[in-house]
Amino acid sequence: MTEFKLNGLASPVFGELAVLSVASSSGKQARRLTGWLAGKEGWCLLAALLFLWQVVAWVVPTANRFLFPSPLVTARALWVSLPELGKGTLSSFAILIPGYVIAVFAGVVLGILTGTTGWLERLTVPFTRVVAPVPPTVYVPYAIALLPGFRSAAIAVVFVGAFWPVFVNTTAGAAAVPQRLRDNARVLGLGKVAYLRRVVFPSSLTHIFSGMSVGLAMSFIMLTVAELFGANAGLGRFVQFYADFADYPRMVAGILFTGAVTFICMRALDWLKRRSLFWQK
């Protein structure tokens, strides 16, 4: 999500930069600058935003600097909090990874079965239409009350958040296996299991990855929300804790750090997607 926003907003800024450089120097130099910038637009925007932030921090009256920490103050807070944030990341991942992995596994297996089995699809689709759009955050308090510990409750909530997008997308992908591939599999006399594993699964991969991508974003949301409720460690907990103590530099540092972790996870998923779909044209 972070990446998408950055890329989406970067183009106009990049365009302006190009126009400025054309005005100030010869066309050849401008082209060289344009070439160098290509692919780095996101970083340019990031630098521009940091600069803007610093400018605003200078302008803001001294009394409010406490509420609105400058980038330098935040960076210092980030630096001293790194050990704590590192431990928080581990603690968060101990919730996120099991919840997400179980959700992806269950979503893919059930989605492939549902998408290829007529009666199962007719059975679940009406239910899915009602349940899938419910914002999973509403389950958080009840999950915490219902399940034995915070960790199991948080894993369950992450699971619910990630499961629906993966399941719904996989079902759609499995139901949309092109006729020619189905013919091909029938002609080869593939058994049911081989058909699902060697044909339906790879054919649905594009859908599965979009589900996994939405599911991962949901997982992070669910994780931080769950941690606001009752964790004693973790990224969401870090932000909540310093907000309670009005230590805004650390709170902002925690938000930025969480953003960076999310970004890295999304990039890792993108990498996995590119590797898995290498055979596509």
Added chain:
Amino acid sequence: MRDESASVGQPALELDDVSFGYGAGTVLADLSLRVREGEFVSLLGPSGSGKSTVLRLLAGLEIPRKGGVRHAGMAVTGPDIHRGVVFQDYSLFPWMSLAENVVLAIGKAHPQLSGGQRRELAEEYLELVGLGDACAKYPRELSGGMCQRGAIARALAMGSPVLLMDEPFGALDPVNRTRLQDLLLEVWGSSKPGRTIVFVTHDVDEAVLLADRVVVLGACPGRIIADLPVAIARPRPRRQVYATPAFQALRKTVTEHLQRDMLQRLAAPYTMEEAAGI
């Protein structure tokens, strides 16, 4: 040359008064066809003549509305590995390498073989069609001609006595088309016992050059308008065969049948209007 009297035996494939359609439309009406064991039959016709549908019925991919489909005397109720199919341009799974595609087919035909043996056999078949160096390549890395070679290798690897080919060279450039026709004849000629092949095409030269028999289909609804034996000795070296009077005559006959069918269809609305007194 193949011994005709030996291969003219049991009907391998039979369509009896078969009708087929989608919804209210009729694709095929009361079509009957017999293909003998070891015979190479070309199905030739314009689009809309249902030639691909005939092939899908023989494969078991479609079930007729009326009439029966039999293979070696047994009713065809669905696809099975006794009838290999080569489609026009999508016989290979894009997420598997050539060798993996062929191994998948071998796994069904020879379940007793170990993984390593299957792999070796797959490489042999790919070698046979001239793709020995491309075993690890994926379909997207290959040209159309290479993909069709792979599809042929896969169909051969299944070991099916019947090969059904649905315009397999239709999407290829002339050079590749020629090469693959030669390859197919070579492979077919050397396979023992002789494989039965039904070959769908809309290319008259291809149909005549390859087949023992050319079945010409007319359109709307699909039906057989001519069934012509090809009395040209094998092997058929392309250049010599094209020059023979027999080839020229047959080519002319087939073309005339196709044209007559086309003209009849073009004339049809006009005569209807005439009948209505317009």
